[in-house]
Amino acid sequence: MEKTEIKTYLVSTLKLFFMVVLAGIVVLAAFIAGVAFQRQRTPVAVTRAPIVFPTPPTITTEEDVPGFNVFWEAWNIVESEFYSDIPDQRERVYGAIRGMVSTYGDEHTAFIDPTRASVLQEDASGAFEGIGAAVRLDELGRLVIAEPFPGRPAAEAGLLRGDVVLEVDGQPLRGLSLYESVALIRGPAGSTVVLTILREGEPEPFKVEVVRARIEIEVVQAEMLEGNVGYVSLSEFSSGASEKLARAIRDLQKQGATSLILDLRNNPGGFLSESVAVASLFLEGGVVVREEGKDPSYKQVYEARGAHVATDIPMVVLINRGSASASEIVAGALKDHGRATIIGEQSFGKGTVQLPHTLSDGSQLRVTIAQWFTPNGNLIQGEGIIPDVVVEMTQEDALEGRDPQLDRAVSFLQGSTQ
Incomplete structure (x- = not known):
């Protein structure tokens, strides 16, 4: 890659980064990949009012970016004076972009090189192969490790909540x-x-060795518990x-369920439209979630709509640190409306929307x-969402099946005072 090509690539990337136009669409980016990766999916269309955004700035040359000449000064000095092997030019360009993106202080705004972008893109095909844990970046x-999922490779290998992965x-x-x-971390099952x-x-x-596995979980599981309590989990x-959730709830009601538990633990999220539809099953009306962008004019309110199948039955929602994104939308809506009691642990805290851009060389920029x-x-x-009733689940509980x-x-x- 020649210097002029490097300049062109950097400038075009900066231009794209600064010229993100929302255009009235919602894209959900995954917060974890094969580590219980939430699949990046084609977004479901959501009707919303037309929004007008100001014309973004145009950046066409490096001279338009204040201080860009200093970048080339540093580049040339290191290239000419560094005592050892010099990294590949493309890797240095990627390093520069990563550094630029990191200054925004948002872990979900990120640059991904072509090799790793292609690995993450495999999730769009529906393949789940990894270690089975929710992860996050700390300060x-x-x-x-935010949450190793019970019965999955990470938990089986002994990884604990709060473990820091260095290498x-x-x-x-x-x-x-x-x-x-x-x-x-992702890779073929069995490796x-x-x-x-x-x-x-x-x-x-x-060091901890973890054997990757294919993570397959039924979207909805339901059963009757003692005391006519209906239990349904959404993965x-x-x-x-x-x-699917509505059908399961109706079946539980036919079996005599007089109260309901909705288990959203370790649910990483998914479609925004599905989160609104799920919340609507339990709400007769009202706001489900509010979305706000950088521009003051960008405000969108999503309200309960469609089928309402269980709007008055006593209800508990279970959440933990693995509950993220769409799970938090539903839990937050039901809590704010006083529709359900939230029990468990504080949720993940993933409440942002990312717009992915594929760059000219196959790398990806998520903003x-x-x-x-x-x-x-x-x-x-x-x-995240703070439970009404905090109940911790320890590693010992998981190992003992409690x-x-x-x-x-x-x-x-059941009305117990325990």
Whole structure:
């Protein structure tokens, strides 16, 4: 890659980054990949009022970007004076873009190189192969296990909530985006990935071998529990999820359910439209979620609509640190409307919308364009949903097959004072 090509690529990337136009569409980007990766899906069309945005700035040359000449000064000095092997020019360009994007301070606004972008794109085909855990970046930019899902490879290998992943197969994650780190962890079912883990209370980092697996979970599972309590779990907000959930609830009601538990634990999210439809099953009307963009004129309100199948039955919603995005929209809406009691642990806190751009060389740029608020105006991003009744589920509980959160939900609905 010649210097002129490097300039062109950097400038075109900056131009694209600064010229993101919302154009009235909603795109849900995944917050985790094969680590229980929420599949990137083609967005379902959502009707909304026309929105007019100001004309974005046009950036055509590096001279239009203040300080860009300093970049080339630094580039030339390092290239001419560095004592050892110089990295490939393309890798240095990618490093520069990553550095630029990181200054925005948003873990979900990220640059992904072509190789890792192609790995993440495989999720659009419906393949789930990874270690089965929700992950996030902490305030230091480190990859942290937010929630190892019970019965999945991460939990089976002994990974714990709060573990920091320093390396994947010997490759440091420092400087990589959330998506790029996830792409390294992903891989074919049956293959082994070696994670270098930093754990609180341990004097030194240590390695953990995890055998990847295909993660297949039924979208909806339902059963009757003691005391005529209907239980239904929703694993993702994929297309048609609300219809499947509605059928399951009707079946439970036919079986005599007089109260209901909706389990959204470890549900990473999905379609915005499905989250609105799911919340609408339990609400006769009112706001489900508010969406706001950078421009003050960009405000969208989504209200309950469509079928309402269980608007007055006593209800509990279960959430944990693996409940994210669309799960938090539903939990937040039902909490704010006083429709359900939320039991469990504080949710993940993924409340932003990303617009992905495929660049000319196959790399990808994901830009956060909006954020979500609950009906009462509470920010979801970074805050999550706080349960009405906090019940922790420990590693020991999971290993012993205990579920204190579900037990508390059942006792609550049965009127127990425990």
